[in-house]
Amino acid sequence: MAFSIKHIRPVLGCVLAACVLSIDAAGQSVPTPPNTIAARALACSNCHGKLGEGTQDVYFPRLAGKPSGYLLNQLEAFRVGRRKYPPMNYLLEFQRPEFLRELAEYFAAQRPPFPPAEPSTLSNDMLKHGETLVTHGDYQRNIPACTSCHGPTLTGMDPGIPGLIGLRSKYISAQIGAFRYGTRTAPEPDCMQLVAARLNEQDVTAVAAWLASRPAPANLSPAAKGSYALPFACGSEPQ
Amino acid sequence: MRGLRSPAFFFAACAILCVANAQAQPNSATTSNVVSRGEYLARAGDCIACHTAPEGKLFAGGRAMPTPFGTLYSTNITPDPQFGIGNWTADQFYSMMHTGHSPDQGLLYPAMPFASYTKVTREDSDAIFAYLKSVPPVRQQNRPNDLRFPYNNRALIIGWRTLFFNEGEYKYNPQQSAEWNRGAYLVEGLGHCGMCHTPINALGGSSESEAFQGGLIPMQNWYAPSLTSNKEAGLGDWSIEDIVDLLRTGISARGAVYGPMAEVVYNSLQYLSPEDIRAMAVYLKSIGQNTPPPPATSTVPTTEGSLLLSLGKTVYDQRCASCHGKNGEGKPPNYPPLAQNQSIQMESAVNPIRMVLNGGYPPGTDQNPRPYGMPPFAQNLSDNEVAAVVTYIRVSWGNRGAPVSAADANKLRPAPLD
Numbered sequence: 001m002a003f004s005i006k007h008i009r010p011v012l013g014c015v016l017a018a019c020v021l022s023i024d025a026a027g028q029s030v031p032t033p034p035n036t037i038a039a040r041a042l043a044c045s046n047c048h049g050k051l052g053e054g055t056q057d058v059y060f061p062r063l064a065g066k067p068s069g070y071l072l073n074q075l076e077a078f079r080v081g082r083r084k085y086p087p088m089n090y091l092l093e094f095q096r097p098e099f100l101r102e103l104a105e106y107f108a109a110q111r112p113p114f115p116p117a118e119p120s121t122l123s124n125d126m127l128k129h130g131e132t133l134v135t136h137g138d139y140q141r142n143i144p145a146c147t148s149c150h151g152p153t154l155t156g157m158d159p160g161i162p163g164l165i166g167l168r169s170k171y172i173s174a175q176i177g178a179f180r181y182g183t184r185t186a187p188e189p190d191c192m193q194l195v196a197a198r199l200n201e202q203d204v205t206a207v208a209a210w211l212a213s214r215p216a217p218a219n220l221s222p223a224a225k226g227s228y229a230l231p232f233a234c235g236s237e238p239q
Numbered sequence: 240m241r242g243l244r245s246p247a248f249f250f251a252a253c254a255i256l257c258v259a260n261a262q263a264q265p266n267s268a269t270t271s272n273v274v275s276r277g278e279y280l281a282r283a284g285d286c287i288a289c290h291t292a293p294e295g296k297l298f299a300g301g302r303a304m305p306t307p308f309g310t311l312y313s314t315n316i317t318p319d320p321q322f323g324i325g326n327w328t329a330d331q332f333y334s335m336m337h338t339g340h341s342p343d344q345g346l347l348y349p350a351m352p353f354a355s356y357t358k359v360t361r362e363d364s365d366a367i368f369a370y371l372k373s374v375p376p377v378r379q380q381n382r383p384n385d386l387r388f389p390y391n392n393r394a395l396i397i398g399w400r401t402l403f404f405n406e407g408e409y410k411y412n413p414q415q416s417a418e419w420n421r422g423a424y425l426v427e428g429l430g431h432c433g434m435c436h437t438p439i440n441a442l443g444g445s446s447e448s449e450a451f452q453g454g455l456i457p458m459q460n461w462y463a464p465s466l467t468s469n470k471e472a473g474l475g476d477w478s479i480e481d482i483v484d485l486l487r488t489g490i491s492a493r494g495a496v497y498g499p500m501a502e503v504v505y506n507s508l509q510y511l512s513p514e515d516i517r518a519m520a521v522y523l524k525s526i527g528q529n530t531p532p533p534p535a536t537s538t539v540p541t542t543e544g545s546l547l548l549s550l551g552k553t554v555y556d557q558r559c560a561s562c563h564g565k566n567g568e569g570k571p572p573n574y575p576p577l578a579q580n581q582s583i584q585m586e587s588a589v590n591p592i593r594m595v596l597n598g599g600y601p602p603g604t605d606q607n608p609r610p611y612g613m614p615p616f617a618q619n620l621s622d623n624e625v626a627a628v629v630t631y632i633r634v635s636w637g638n639r640g641a642p643v644s645a646a647d648a649n650k651l652r653p654a655p656l657d
Binding site: 030031032033037039040042043044045046047057060080081082086087089090091092093094095096098099102 | 293294501502504505562564568570571573574597598599600602603608609610611612613614615616617618619655656
């Protein structure tokens, strides 16, 4: 291929030059991508899907339908390096906050179909343990129920609290781990850091597996801002 | 830049203006002019990129700078008298810029680009100093450098200086236009473009005879292409308008900035005046030479090369063509053309491989605040597929790069991204 083109290059060069000239003269013949935020969000699609529906990779989260404030907090945290994941830090380092807001609002507004629930290989006892922690917490160990912040249907609350369903168990346990070890932090008071620190390995496995096994709720949208009171202060969701 | 938008900076700026108004003396107005000129020049010098840590206070230093010799930490250049440069005089500041000799630390490590800043005029140095004295002081102690033996011995800098440092302000070239000279002054001086675009040798020095000839940036694993060879990033056959677009907006009809250059546009170049950017473009265009292409140095055997090529076309058509076009024509300036794109065909294939692995957005700029981006493919493509598609774009549509191997692609997977 290179060989054949090499020989026709002088001709090709003239053709190209002619094209360029006619394009310049016409002024509008250059193909342009759609002037939309969706086109600009395509750089996210390989890992998160075109509409933020997620991909086969279990470590990359679904973005669609998460509260825009939450998504913006994450984009901003990646941009400044507070949340560490080098491929994301690299993509966002030199972007403007207004652009990140647009991206966050775009993914927050999408409602692609939910992924099928993830079948779990854990024992029924473990899944039951996960369900109990998610829906009731553990009073003795000062662990609040996930539902007390992430909502009774676990779809989160505007503007800053993410939904927990539609995510794969590996992603959820990796994130709880990141909060425990401090590689993922949020504005003070960093409520997730406090909660994650009280969970042991078994808790994390059980919670992640049970959450991932949940079917899609009837309403995928996060609860409206202020729909319920949080059990304690959280920097990501100023009350 | 983040810092400059902070409320603290805003108040400081107001305070300066208020003082100027209250006194209503020409002297104060002049001071304020000098400060704002200094701010502009500090932008041109991109001081903020190193002297402000991520989420740190403006110019308070503390940013880690990994080098092949260990980690350096940038210093506090706010006017704090104890930890910053509050007690420095304009003479001392000029001497630091001009000779690399700091009143606090003695000889500076050449991570501070004094080999470029030595070209800065006394007047400009004074303006930058006045500006730095005007920002809010930050009481933040400098973090000690973490250099390995023997590099932790500052006496070694004397040797480095003997080899690589030529002291002296920029000398006006009367055979060139004023615009060209202004461009040369900015590119060679404050812009310190040679820090990356001149090959770095094992001693961490860049030789003047090889100025702007390109090289791999240590620790970052990006290739800073030659600015003197039109086969690389030489801009000899670019139009002035395209160069101006690239430097000011981050994108152009010929290509976009990425990697470390995105940082330079984001923090520095987008803020420069159209006249200064144009001057830089005029100078850069003049140093681009039509050098003969280097001999193809691919280690990939021919048979493997043709296999790569056919796989590469499959990957390209599936993954790349929707943005970059069936024939690599792109949708300029938003999706750069790959056909006849110099950075695709360079002898070093580091950048095209890294673009495929890591993707990237051009920087957000005033002229292009909502850039289109390229997704990373590291998680989607095997080493073989990366090598194949990079090979395909390097040899197709009249491009004359050499094939790359799966091992070349694999080597760059762990390249640092921050």
